[in-house]
Amino acid sequence: MDQTAQPDIGADPSLLLVDDDEIFLRRLARAMEKRGFSVESASSVAAGKAMAMARPPAYAVIDLRLEDGNGLDVVELLREARPDSRIVVLTGYGAIATAVAAVKIGATDYLSKPADADDVVRALLSSGEALPEPPENPMSADRVRWEHIQRVYEQCDRNVSETARRLSMHRRTLQRILAKRSPR
Template structure:
């Protein structure tokens, strides 16, 4: 039998510090007792210290794949409700995630409410179709902002990473009000 404190334990595995911090705050406001990890090795240490009831795991981590974490958690306790959160979604990894026990596969950016819905949805119930999916322009803006923050707000590095001319990036950052 699970104790009351275990019922709301959540492990967030995300190597983007800013996103991880936002997720922690949002999930704590929703009543979860949150533990964090920024790498595969940290996540395994957290799991060794005590299995969570829920997990939100980034697909791509600096030291490996989030799929390894999902697989390890699933082997330890098939009742853990774990989802993959990724900015690099594709069909093969979504299928792989489902096969090893992930209950959902969610593309970034996602709201905390979407994550809670995915974590708490009954196993036999499917996710509803999106009512207002993100527009391509908003997806582009989110991606540029994410890469810009990942590159420590360095315009030159961000432009190189996005394979974009530096001046074009500066105009977009200004238009999107990112800087």
């Protein structure tokens, strides 16, 4: 999508962004404002719910896992407050089970991070009848695996043994993976 072209977002450009990654949240908010959306941002489930109840937006982009809970709680509340809202769930944990749960609760689409603003706009504005275009440069399967391992490793406070146990892999195999550079 050309960044200079304004997408057809309709009469109500209100957009709620909920993500606990402050840097990502600010960048996405700026990018969406450039594309014509009227953006409100929240960095927690509680703040997202409050904004969704006070002013239910026409569009929403909600992170699945937030520090204070699950983003699906915001999706559910927003779907009740404004049934016609188009909601995209973003997550660093791309899994079929969470995608199905998000769509069952009322999300329009589901994207794995890192997703850029063009991917988000395409997902928000897709009609649902046709599949959206695939991303220009999707992450390779090796990169997705590496990102997942890194995330679990960080969640285990960089404890190799605990990370290996949680990923059901041998500790030495994990050490070799962690010693290498990230795949492209």
